[in-house]
Amino acid sequence: MRFSIITPNYNGERFLEQTLQSVINQAGDNIELEYIVIDGGSTDDSHEILQRYHDDIAHTVIEPDTGPANAINKGLRLATGDVLAWLNADDIYYPRTLERVAQALACRADAAFCFGNCPIINEQGQEIRSGITRFKEFFYPFSSRFTYQCINYLSQPALFFRRQAVEQAGVLPENMVAAWDYDFILRLWHSGDAVQVAGDPLAAFRWHESSISGQNFQIQFEEEYLSVKKDAGSFSLQTLVHFFVRWGIVGTYAVMAHMRKKTVGTAGREKRG
Numbered sequence: 599m600r601f602s603i604i605t606p607n608y609n610g611e612r613f614l615e616q617t618l619q620s621v622i623n624q625a626g627d628n629i630e631l632e633y634i635v636i637d638g639g640s641t642d643d644s645h646e647i648l649q650r651y652h653d654d655i656a657h658t659v660i661e662p663d664t665g666p667a668n669a670i671n672k673g674l675r676l677a678t679g680d681v682l683a684w685l686n687a688d689d690i691y692y693p694r695t696l697e698r699v700a701q702a703l704a705c706r707a708d709a710a711f712c713f714g715n716c717p718i719i720n721e722q723g724q725e726i727r728s729g730i731t732r733f734k735e736f737f738y739p740f741s742s743r744f745t746y747q748c749i750n751y752l753s754q755p756a757l758f759f760r761r762q763a764v765e766q767a768g769v770l771p772e773n774m775v776a777a778w779d780y781d782f783i784l785r786l787w788h789s790g791d792a793v794q795v796a797g798d799p800l801a802a803f804r805w806h807e808s809s810i811s812g813q814n815f816q817i818q819f820e821e822e823y824l825s826v827k828k829d830a831g832s833f834s835l836q837t838l839v840h841f842f843v844r845w846g847i848v849g850t851y852a853v854m855a856h857m858r859k860k861t862v863g864t865a866g867r868e869k870r871g
Contacts, residue, residue, distance in 0.1 A: 599700040600630040601758075602679030606669035608638040610687030612721075613804060615647050620690040622654045629696045632656045632679050636669040667770040667778040674764065682759050688804040689755040690719075695800045699758045702795045710763035710790030711783075713741075714800035716753035721806050738794055743787035747826050747836035749843050752792075754779045755801035763789035777821030784829045819844045 603621050607614055618635075625631040634657045637644060648658055657676050663669045670684050681703065685691060695714075702712050715735065718727045725731075737751040746752065767785040770778045786792075823837075823844050830836040 599628065599681060599704070600632065600679040601681045601683070601696050601699075602632040602634060602673075602677030603696075604634045604636065604670055604673030604677065604682070604684040605687055606636050606638070606663075606666045606673070606684065607640060607644055607687040608663075608666075608669075609640045609642045609644065611640070611642040611644045611647060613688040614644055615650075617685060617687050617690055618647070618651050618654075620692075621685060622651065623693065624691060624696040626697060629700065630679075631696070632677065634673040634676055635659070636663065636673050637661075638663040638669055664772060667772045667774065671769045671772065674769065677761075680761055682761060682764050683757060685755055685801065688806070690802050690804070691755075692799055692801065698795050698797070698800065702793050703758070703760065706791075706793040708790050709760070709793040710786050711757060711759040712793045712795055713738075713752050713758075714756045714795035715798065716756035716801050716803055717799055718805050719802045721804070723802075723804075725802075726805065741792055741794065743784075744836060746784065746787060747830045747834075748839040750780050750822055752783065753801070753803050754783075755803050756795075756799065757783065759786060760789075774821050776815075776818035777825060780822045781825040784825055819847060 601624070603624075605617060605621065610617075621633055622631070633655045635648060635655050637648065637658070637660045639660060639662045645660065648655065648660075652658070657673075659672060659676075663672065666686070673684065674682065681699065698714075699712055703709060706712075715731075717725045717731050720726045734751040734753065737745055737749065763786050766789045767782060770782045772778070774781060823840055826840045827837050
């Protein structure tokens, strides 16, 4: 099976090499890998890192873009694989991920895409926020378009899409700040069901203060709500459920952000003392 994996990058040197290695190491006897890296004109050492892996990257595009959605769309237009996905420059795949995805999709010809477990890790690669991960996993057995409209429980790094479904869904919306992936995945459900890749995690999502979700979680959940209204209808049950879920999650994230600031402030005062 041929996979096209896209990595958008802009000044991501800190984690970029680990991401590249995690993708490149997926290639094997039954996995044909087309790796596409779209760099938005980084000013750090990203280009030097990319040069070291030049022979393992099928397409490297270095030019200005308007953000990650724009970069990923460029990669999708270049992709020739049977299965498409993108992995941000601070996230990672685990060993044998693409092999397991290929097996799952081969068993479900009707599936538009597949998903798997995806822990949240910190800058050091240690798992954090395990409660959030377990909360998302609770919904896996009930996966459906209806469920996903009610709550975003799928983690993007562990999602893989059939080419036909992507062609039907269209490009990622480039006018959104943080929820362009959720809007895109909502449209994928119109092409078929999703199949779970059970067992060990497929990927890890790295959370840090400068990540998109770390900076824009309030905007993200507002955009997700608007996407559901468009997809399910303003007065649908899904939209109503999502409205209340949205504010519950935003409230939880706000409390967590406050606690982090409080912890940092306390540590700073103790250090000065």
